[in-house]
Amino acid sequence: MKKALAALLFCLVPSSAGFPQGDVRVMATPIPIDPADPAHRQFGRLRYLAGWQLDSRQRDFGGYSALWVQGDQFLALADNGHYLRFRMASPGVIDQARFAELPAFPAYDNRKGDRDSESMTVGPNGDIWVGFEFRNTILRYAPGFAMLHSIGWPPAMRKWSQNSGPEAMVRLEGGRFVVLSEGNAVAPHVHDALMFPGDPTSARNPPFHFGYRPPRGYAPTDAAQLPDGRLIVLHRRFGVWDGFSAALSIVEPADMKPGATVTGEQIAELKPPLNIDNMEGISVTREGEKTILWLISDDNQVPIERTLLLKFELQQ
Secondary structure, three states: HHHHHHHHOOOOOOOOOOOOOOOOOOOOOOOOOOOOOOOOEEOEEEEEEEEEEEEEEOOOOOOOEEEEEOOOOOEEEEEEOEEEEEEEEEEEEEEEEEEEOOOOOOOOOOOOOHEEEEEEOOOOOOOEEEOOOOOOOEEEHHHHOEEEEEOOHHHHHOOOOOOOOOOEEEEEEOOOEEEEEEEEEOOOOOOEEEEEOOOOOOOOOEEEEEEOOOOOOEEEEEEEOOOOOEEEEEEOOOOOOOEEEEEEEEHHHHOOOOEEEEOOOEEEOOOOOOOOOOEEEEEEEOOOOOOEEEEEEEEOOOOOOOOOEEEEOOOO
């Protein structure tokens, strides 16, 4: 009853987005992936096509943990409940940039944990699901984040640690949902993962558990479905001496069965001295017959990190 009442109250709370939502300039500075050799573009099965460092004077810019791209439209969700929309009709030319805040959150205690939005996936009708760490909840919003539709506290996520919850989430074609925890181990180097048969905000769709084994030393940060139905999973690693690295693996959804441990096929690793930062968001698009991967980094809104938007072609 308390959860039902809370969900109703969230629906009635208006958006607190008090900052300007009109066009705000976002600059995109081209960068090579390999500063020492700009001609170096092949990394495993990825071919680097283009990349930019994004900057803006808007005070809520940065911290992007999830990404969705469709055509020339981009949606980047930050880990503080804010999001950025923009258009990039030509490479590196950004316009129609708009900043806003989610219309509802899992709680309103004025703590960062109330709005730690880490994962996002979009349905065919435009509905948007967002996974929140700390509260270990999933919220479903109307297209364009117009309003909150529903909220779920999946019992299967209840014991996930506060800062290692639903870091990656993807809606599969057909309506199932995969959610990967960032740091909840069910065995050495194996992360707890869930498969929901439908909308994870509905109690009628309890998930089953399986294990996900990322590349050694890495943790999953985002996932997306490829045109052939497989998943592409983005991973992050941080070392005190060498900084951030990223790895990408392809995973077969058919291997995700109750109690199974799934290991993907690592297809690329990106590490210093390459132009890599805290890569946390991935989206998949098509350009003709080419499968395109877009990656975005979370700069944690600190000066020593950057917001990078990188574009790769996935090669077979």
